[in-house]
Amino acid sequence: MRWGRRGATAAAAPPLPRTAVELRDVTHAYGERTVLAGVSLTLTEARIGVIGANGSGKSTFARLLNGLVVPTAGTVLVDGLDTRTQVREVRRRVGFVFQDPDAQIVHPTVAEDVAFGLTNQGVPADEIARRVDEVLVQYGLDGHRDHPAHLLSGGQKQLLAIAGVLVMEPQRVVFDEPTTLLDLGNTRRVARVVDGLEQDVVVVTHHLDLLAAFDRVLVFEDGRVAADGTPAETVPWYVARCG
Amino acid sequence: MLSLYRPGTSLVHRARAGLKLAALAALGTGLFAVARIEVVVAALIGVLAAGLLVARLPAGVLWAQVRPVWLLLTGLFVFHLLLTDPLTGAVAVLRLLTLVLAAAVVTATTRVTALVAVVEWLLRPLEVVGVRPARVGLMVAMTLRFIPVVAERAARIREAQAARGASGMRLGLLVPLLIQVLQLAATLGEALDARGADDVPARRPRRA
Numbered sequence: 001m002r003w004g005r006r007g008a009t010a011a012a013a014p015p016l017p018r019t020a021v022e023l024r025d026v027t028h029a030y031g032e033r034t035v036l037a038g039v040s041l042t043l044t045e046a047r048i049g050v051i052g053a054n055g056s057g058k059s060t061f062a063r064l065l066n067g068l069v070v071p072t073a074g075t076v077l078v079d080g081l082d083t084r085t086q087v088r089e090v091r092r093r094v095g096f097v098f099q100d101p102d103a104q105i106v107h108p109t110v111a112e113d114v115a116f117g118l119t120n121q122g123v124p125a126d127e128i129a130r131r132v133d134e135v136l137v138q139y140g141l142d143g144h145r146d147h148p149a150h151l152l153s154g155g156q157k158q159l160l161a162i163a164g165v166l167v168m169e170p171q172r173v174v175f176d177e178p179t180t181l182l183d184l185g186n187t188r189r190v191a192r193v194v195d196g197l198e199q200d201v202v203v204v205t206h207h208l209d210l211l212a213a214f215d216r217v218l219v220f221e222d223g224r225v226a227a228d229g230t231p232a233e234t235v236p237w238y239v240a241r242c243g
Numbered sequence: 244m245l246s247l248y249r250p251g252t253s254l255v256h257r258a259r260a261g262l263k264l265a266a267l268a269a270l271g272t273g274l275f276a277v278a279r280i281e282v283v284v285a286a287l288i289g290v291l292a293a294g295l296l297v298a299r300l301p302a303g304v305l306w307a308q309v310r311p312v313w314l315l316l317t318g319l320f321v322f323h324l325l326l327t328d329p330l331t332g333a334v335a336v337l338r339l340l341t342l343v344l345a346a347a348v349v350t351a352t353t354r355v356t357a358l359v360a361v362v363e364w365l366l367r368p369l370e371v372v373g374v375r376p377a378r379v380g381l382m383v384a385m386t387l388r389f390i391p392v393v394a395e396r397a398a399r400i401r402e403a404q405a406a407r408g409a410s411g412m413r414l415g416l417l418v419p420l421l422i423q424v425l426q427l428a429a430t431l432g433e434a435l436d437a438r439g440a441d442d443v444p445a446r447r448p449r450r451a
Contacts, residue, residue, distance in 0.1 A: 168439070
């Protein structure tokens with residue numbers, strides 16, 4: 001299974017606007033510990049993978065992209081919007097899926113949780129109901145509409161977390177190790193969902209085989225981008241680095 | 244409450260959450276105001292009819308709520324047998340049983356968001372002193388959501404400790420659980436930000 005370009009289902013729908021994310025000399029530190037140092041990048045590709053060892057700065061980089069973390073120095077711009085000063089608008093454009101879905105699901109039942117983000121945006125109730133129904137069907141959760149979230153399987157929880165983000169119709173979605181806690185079957189299931197998205201995606205992952213069809217892969221090492229290129233260029237290089 | 248909701252289209256399901264909660268409060272007040280066995284029995288029959296016949300809830304859903312208090316009710320009846328009389332004991336037990344069943348019917352036929360909306364509505368007058376009802380409602384919903392999550396994590400820690408030879412370490416559970424809960428809370432805070440919790444409108448839109 002590979003995460004690739006936008007799926008066939010996207011062909012019929014009007015294309016979403018593309019997002020451009022620009023990092024200008026970004027540094028981030030937690031106290032004394034610098035986790036990202038002088039990173040400058042422009043991200044315009046539809047499918048971008050991020051790999052690297054634990055503690056290399058991948059997750060902090062991912063969090064910078066929708067303003068969950070603001071840089072200690074430097075600037076992050078999403079379509080020209082500064083994540084430091086225009087964070088609400090940035091978060092409407094860039095969704096974020098966490099590694100642990102249990103930390104992302106905030107309502108006790110499935111449909112209520114999917115509706116959460118739309119409710120926050122003040123979307124009218126009829127529109128919320130319509131969009132929630134669509135997303136639940138799309139991700140095979142319509143049979144679990146009123147199901148307690150804590151009784152879902154790991155894969156279903158991750159799909160629910162993804163549905164809760166996608167219902168808000170972001171233009172780009174950042175996934176922070178979305179398959180790390182999943183078994184092979186659920187990993188493939190989530191990968192198929194990511195593969196079918198019409199949104200631009202950034203995926204932080206340790207599952208290198210899933211990145212083969214991506215447009216670009218960034219390799220992080222000690223808070224810097226150590227390699228940047230196509231999967232064919234970067235993944236073997238990274239594997240060789242790991243010994 | 245955590246997983247009791249049973250979807251349906253019955254009259255009880257469609258009734259407004261506020262009305263159901265008001266009826267529950269009125270029933271509780273009425274049962275304690277009138278200590279007559281025929282009134283209590285009639286109320287019990289009414290609640291059972293509402294739950295089983297009108298809302299068409301499975302008997303097991305109601306029994307699941309009674310089971311945890313069954314011993315307490317039995318003990319209460321025995322207490323009355325010894326200190327007062329059987330009739331007083333029967334009234335006391337049936338009164339509590341009726342309330343437990345009524346609460347079960349309300350929670351089994353009402354979505355959490357609808358109950359939370361009632362909480363928010365009740366808190367609305369406090370907006371003048373700075374209370375944000377939507378925030379309080381979110382806290383209530385999240386409390387219900389995270390009770391089973393924290394319980395699951397506690398069970399995992401217990402298993403991990405048992406696997407390494409520990410047994411009966413109730414205090415030893417607290418520190419790792421607290422650390423995990425704090426980590427969960429940190430990620431949850433990020434998730435709330437990412438999902439626009441900061442944008443919570445003053446009033447949530449009503450369901451269609």
